[in-house]
Every structure is written in C-alpha cells, then in structure tokens.
Amino acid sequence: MPKLPFLFPRELALLQRRWNKEMRSLPVTAEPWLAAKARQWDSQTLESWILKHVHTRGAREFARTITRAVLCAEPRQVSYLCFLEYLRQGESLESLIGIEGGAQQDKFAGGAWQIPQRMAAQLGDSVQLDSPVHAVEQHHDGVSVISNGHTYRARHLIMAIPPVLAAKIRYNQPLPAKRNALLERMPMGSVIKIHVAYERAFWRLRGLNGGVVSNNRVFNVVFDQSLDDDGMGVLVGFIDADHAIAMSATDEATRRQQVISDLVHYFGPDAAHPIAYVEQDWTAEPWSRGCYVAHTAPGVITSFGDTLREPCGRIHWAGTETATRWCGYLDGALQSGIRAAQEVLNR
Ligand SMILES: Cc1cc2nc3c(=O)[nH]c(=O)nc-3n(C[C@H](O)[C@H](O)[C@H](O)COP(=O)(O)OP(=O)(O)OC[C@H]3O[C@@H](n4cnc5c(N)ncnc54)[C@H](O)[C@@H]3O)c2cc1C
Structure with missing residues (x-):
C-alpha cells in the first residue's frame, strides 16, 4: 500500500459520509425530483460539485474514478442529483462498489447470458428474435407493434428498451412532449x-x-x-x-x-x-447504444423526470432505468418488469 497524504483518507471518509447522508434525503419512492434540494442538486454536474466541495487531489480523483466505474460516464456529464439517486438505488456507495456484501459479490457460473436464454426456452415460439420494432401505433381498442413488415397486436404494450432507443421509435400518436424530452436526454454510459x-x-x-x-x-x-x-x-x-x-x-x-x-x-x-x-x-452495440445504464445531465430530472414511469396511453414503461431500486442492474430490470406488468393487470 503506497503512503497516502494524511488529508486524503480523512476527506475520503467525509466524502462517503456526506454522499450517503445526502442520498438518504431523497424520496424512497424513486422520485428524486421531489427532494427538498432537487433543484439545487440538479443544477450542477457532479464535477462542479466535486470542485466546490472536495479539496484534496486524491479524493477528487476517487470521486471521478467511482463515477466512471459505476455510470460509465464522466462526472462533468452527470447531474449531481442523478448521481445521488444512483447511490440511493444501490443502497450506498459501499454497497455499489463493494465485493463482499456489495453489488459485485456474486456472479452467474457460466455467465448471465444464460438467463434470457433459459427464459426464452420456456416461452417457446412467442419470442421473436431479430425483429427490431420500428413503429408503435395506438388505437382506441389496442396497440400495434410493427417489426420487419409484421404487425403484432395487443391490448397494451410494455416497452423495456433503453430510453435512447425508445426515442427512435415512430409513434402514430406522438408521445407527450415532456416524455419525449426525457427519452431524448437519457444517454447510455460508454x-x-x-x-x-x-x-x-x-x-x-x-x-x-x-x-x-x-x-x-x-x-x-x-x-x-x-x-x-x-x-x-x-x-x-x-x-x-x-x-x-x-x-x-x-x-x-x-x-x-x-x-x-x-x-x-x-x-x-x-x-x-x-x-x-x-x-x-x-x-x-446497436440495440443498447452503451451500458450499463442511462444517466442524465443537469436539469433533466427536475424538468422531465416525473414522466419516467408514467404510462402513455396503452404504452407502459419498464427497463432498468425505470426501477425504484437497483436501477442500472439486473435486479432493477426485473423489478421494473414486475411493476409494469402489475400496472397493465390493474387497468
Ligand atoms: C458490460 C456490462 C456489465 C454489466 N454488469 C452487470 C452486473 O454485474 N450486474 C448487474 O446486475 N447488471 C449488470 N449490467 C447491467 C445489466 O445488464 C442491465 O441493467 C440490464 O441488462 C438491463 O435490462 P433491461 O431489460 O432494462 O435492458 P436490456 O438488457 O438492454 O434489454 C433491452 C432489450 O431490448 C432490445 N431492443 C432494443 N431496441 C429494440 C427495438 N427497437 N425492438 C426490439 N427490441 C429492442 C435489446 O436487443 C435488448 O435485448 C451490466 C451491463 C453491461 C453492458
């Protein structure tokens, strides 16, 4: 272990404590736009927050490195509110980056790719591969999804694709301006x-x-x-x-x-x-356009965030970005799918 300047570990401990305290002030309902300091925190990038509140070189580098590792984005690209909400969704900084007892503890022997493959095996012919959806049409009695010249009809639709790709789909009934603005402002990490x-x-x-x-x-x-x-x-x-x-x-x-x-x-x-x-x-990857998750720049959550899980007519929204816990992870994707299915059942 290299010798560290005395102030750096001390500031690191204070930084972790402060982040954990501030993230705990966000609503547990995953509506960060309702937080008391939402506007203040969503008006600055994480980088500007770091430059203002973190003073040692080591602690600044730690904060930047952590952001790259968990969001695959630079701190100057991410709103401070977005970062805090990501911490809250993952329970704490320690649990997000931790191995033992943290998000990195377990892995699937043989690889996580087996999950969709085994699910698809159970679903049989109802899974259509190589069929990108390029248009969605809503009618008074249902919804149509158009892919490769085929039209699939249903009473309701659950969209579980990355926001940036959902923004590229053609909708016969244009999405509300606020919802569209959100989708267009949620780039994936790299x-x-x-x-x-x-x-x-x-x-x-x-x-x-x-x-x-x-x-x-x-x-x-x-x-x-x-x-x-x-x-x-x-x-x-x-x-x-x-x-x-x-x-x-x-x-x-x-x-x-x-x-x-x-x-x-x-x-x-x-x-x-x-x-x-x-x-x-x-x-x-054309059907992801990045990973692990979408992030938002300043102003996006407080201007458009409240449309995140709001159905648009017969379209319901799932996908890890819409989770209320573990957004950015498989757990969040699963939770969001269950929530969206429940919404449809409750209609
Ligand atoms: C490198 C990497 C490492 C990761 N490590 C972990 C980890 O260790 N633990 C963890 O929990 N999570 C991890 N994640 C994150 C995890 O993979 C995601 O949170 C999860 O896959 C999100 O699921 P989703 O269903 O929301 O979206 P996705 O998994 O992105 O699924 C969306 C699906 O929609 C399809 N699609 C897109 N556009 C269209 C269209 N127009 N028409 C039809 N289909 C379309 C895509 O092909 C894709 O199959 C990692 C991600 C990456 C990239």
Missing part, C-alpha cells in the same frame, strides 16, 4: 468489456487478488474472473467513459495492445502473454 485468459492465474501465486481500480490507465477496472478450479486464469475488466469512446474509434488490435500494456503495468511481465482476448464494445 463501456468496453474485455476478458483476458492466461494458462494459469499467475497473480494468485503471488498473493494478488487480481482486482484493480485505476484513475489514470485506460483498462481501469479489473477483476479476477477465474473459476476456482486451479485451471485457466481469467481477468475481466472495463474501459469506461471517455476512454471507451476514444478506444471505440480505434481497432481491436490497438485496444488489445493497450489492455495488455495496462495489465503488465498492474501485474508484471507474466501478463504479456495471454492465451485469449475477447472484447465487447457496448458503445457500438
């Missing part, structure tokens, strides 16, 4: 996820846990993703926020070189010779 495999988990042999959070390298968050079977070693990590946008504009060979160079910086020359490298650039 992230490239990368797995790097080695013949063995060499870092474990040296007593290292494989975890990294860096404030100045491109491949800035890394975890040990190896199975606990003494076999192949796997590191998983992320390039996020501005770095992701910059690296997305390069090619895979350039990104690979950068990632390996960062791993050598963290773990030494053993990291120079992986046996496999797999990357997924979520910024280029």
